[in-house]
Amino acid sequence: MAIPHFASKVPVEDAVRAICAAAASETIAESCKYVVGSGEGYSLRQIINEVARQVENLNGSPVEVLIDTEAALAPIEWRKCVVDYSRLHAATAWNPKVKLQTGIDTTLRAFIGGQSQ
Secondary structure, eight states, X not given: OOOOOEEOOOOHHHHHHHHHHHHHOSSOOTTSOOXXXXXXOEEHHHHHHHHHHHHHHHHSSOOOOOOOTTOOOOGGGGOXXXXXXXXXXXXXXXXXXXXXXXXXXXXXXXXXXXXXX
């Protein structure tokens, strides 16, 4: 069964930079809504496979990914979501900088006590 969930994930470093950019901006309008996103979409399967690949590279052992094909997905898990952050960019010049692969690497290394590359 294919996992259809497709979303724009944001590493915490980018989220913090976006909040700081908004706080420092003189052009942020109180009545507007601003969204933060990577501008890229990844399926849950793509994210899981990238995590597995990086864990294999870090520890040298294969990682088996098991998928419960019997599990029902909630309606929200079928959505496709790639965030358009252009309004935030226009008001602050903010852009995402951390790619998914780098965010996963940083997180995994933090969990195992190593340094990110």
